[in-house]
Amino acid sequence: MSILLPKPMKYKFFTPGVIVITIFALVGIAFVLGRFVFGIGAITNLDNQYPWGIWIGLDVALGVALAAGGFTTAALAHIFHKEEYETIVRPALLTALLGYTFAAASVSIDIGRWYYIWHALIYWNGNSALFEVGICVMMYLTVLYIEFLPIVTERFIGHVNLPGILSKLNNVIDKGLRILDRTLSKFMFVFIITGVVLSCLHQSSLGTLMIIAGDKMHPLWQTPILPLLYLVSAIGVGFPMVMFESVISSRAFRLKPETHILEKLSEMMPPLLGVFIIIRSVDILIREAYVYLAEFSSVSIMFSIELIVGFVLPLRLFMSKEVRKSPNMLFIASSLVIFGVFMNRFNTFITAYTPPYADYSYFPSIGEISVTLGFVALEVLLYRAFVMIFPVISVPTEEKSAKTKYAIRGILR
Amino acid sequence: MKNQSRRDFLKITTISATALVGASATKLFASGNPTSSIDPMGVLVDTTVCIGCRKCEWACKKAHNIDTKPIEDYDNRSAFENYRRPDHTSLTVVNEFRNPTAESKPYDVKVQCMHCNEPACVSACIVGAMTKQENGSVIWDTDKCIGCRFCMVACPFQIPTFEYHKALQPDITKCDFCFERTKEALLPACVEICPVEAVTYGKRSELLKLAKKRINLYPERYKEHILGEHEVGGTSWMYLAGMDFDKLKFPKLSTKAAPGVSEAIQHGIFSYFVPPASLFALLGGIMWLNKNKSKSEPDTE
Secondary structure, eight states, X not given: OOEEEEEOOOSOSOOHHHHHHHHHHHHHHHHHHHHHHHOHHHHSOOOSSOOOOHIIIIIIIIHHHHXXXXXXXXXXXXXXXOGGGHHHHHHHHHHHHHHHHHHXXXXXXXXXXXXXXXXXXXXXXXXXXXXXXXXXHHHXXXXXXXXXXXXXXXXXXXXXXOOGGGGGXXXXXXXXXXXXXXXXXXXXXXXXXXXXXXXXXXXXXXXXXGGGXXXXXXXXXXXXXXXXXXXXHHHHHHXXXXXXHHHHHHHHTTOOOOHHHHHHHHHTHHHHHHXXXXXXXXXXXXXXXXXXXXXXXHHHHHHXXXXXXXXXXXXXXXXXXXXXXXXXXXXXXXXXXXXXXXXXXXXXXXXXXXXXXXXXXXXXXXXXXXXXXXXXXXXXXXXXXXXXXXXXXXEEEOOSTHHHHHSOTTSOO | OHHHHHHHHHHHHHHHHHHHXXXXXXXXXXXXXXXXXXXXXXXXXXTTTOOOOOHHHHHHHHHTTOOOOOGGGGGOGGGGGSOOOOBTTBSOXXXXXXXXXXXXXXXXXXXXXXXXXXXXXXHHOTTOOEEEXXXXXXXXXXXXXXXXXXXXXXXXXXXOEEOTTOSSSOOEEOOOTTHHHHHTTOOOHHHHHOTTOOEEEEEHHHHHHXXXXXXXXXXXXXXXXXXXXXXXXXXXXXXXXXXXXXXGTOOOOOXXXXXXXXXXXXXXHHGGGHHHHHHHHHHHHHHHHHHHHHHXXXXXX
């Protein structure tokens, strides 16, 4: 009987598509270097009226939201112990790992004094939502790396093969890896729970950020329940992101899409999206912010696209049984949710923000867009490299002894 | 038996984690910012008195070691052609507005940090580089600042500015109420130089009395509104004007404290780490229950 087992993918790294992505990555890196040499002003369209742009609104706020699949699948598979989802935990974990790493990288290039980023660790301001986000993201990033360690040990235990004189160390390193593996498996549950708690905290605090902008925020997005909306939408976009990637990697590596798991995941989507739509609508009604929808403006258009195309339409799609059974349709529906959350983050951080002394609107510069695209490209490249080096993506395997290896470490047995 | 010890282990871990974060919570929320005294110092700006000589701009630059042209150049009134905002080249600027009732008497409005009683920038700052001092000044600490610009997002008056042209050690710049001068019992530079006493330095409560007296004495000269008395919870700097403040390019603001509900939410989510710790315990419990459940069920494979 064949079972699904995570294995390193064996393909050529460079394909024409990958080369295009590499070019994007290089352009992005060039602009990052430019930022370090010439300053933020030279590369971005930011100024004293618009201090935050897409590096915060998209790279950080959206990037962290799209990485939510890491904690939602971990909760599903390990805390609620639904073993059938094990195959998606590792790809989601890798996405989260890369997503958070690049969110942190974006923060580092956006802050003026990047070499002082460690100040957040020693000068605490408990009143600041940004402090909460900063600390939680740093801690969660550490947790993500620890959660990924068992995949590294699994890859190298019994395969440590250093060349030349270093080969004397092979045995020692192998022993060390085995001890690390055993220790990790005992304590992993602590990190898994910590990861979920930290995620809930900073996903919501990302929403709290813009509340302090007060009247500078358009009432369609300025609401005291922004943190709740951010948390709910992050949980809502986690599974679509997993489905989106699953379909893409099954194409890229010519695997059969995991239709069964995708279908089960998609069954959870209507309630998740429904809850968001209900909270969002009730909030708009209670605060009487709907008056701004009566006027035809860029703001009301952006709001409508966000809610209708990004949430209501995919809700309708996910409710249909035909859609849930078709990987292609699931891909479209998932893309819409991702688009919806993209719009939501873009709108709260950029569309809604209207400083009092600007008679112009902020639009990201070529440099800002290039860096954002470059980071996404780097994430894709690293993802591809990681799944080729490490056992992340599950493929049908005949191995008999696999059952014990397959079980994810760190759950109480 | 093995199962038993694991269970205890989980329990102990959960409890100790809860205790640990609980203990560190006290430290986190004790590190609050120094709050201003009940009656801080302030400045009353009377825009009906200001003649737009811009001497204050010069004095401010001198006091803060910012490059400046000679004082005579400030008589050139072409500076009023465009509306200007403070930045790293000038921590205060004066703008001129047309007076609809008397063409020959334009209104000149000095702009600088308002030094809010409950400043949004202080609440927002990730590292506590912005602080409210006892004498009312809101000042910035270059040794802490990481340049994240969240203070600029937060400020309802859009006052803090950033040195975008600098690749290394860019500053957040804004009026510091001449903190270094007032420490030595000197007047703020702009107050000291003003030839017409358009700016008055004093205790905030006294300035409010003074402002009300002026409005009562000359009701035709002033709008019955002291900007900064109630706006965003009150500010150390306050303004009198002969026309509506929004026509003088002041933002329309509510009387709610500048940080708004942001702090309440932060403290609600954390309130001494009880909610996160409870979530941790809850998830631990769910994990343990589900594990046991799947153990007791026969293997389906």
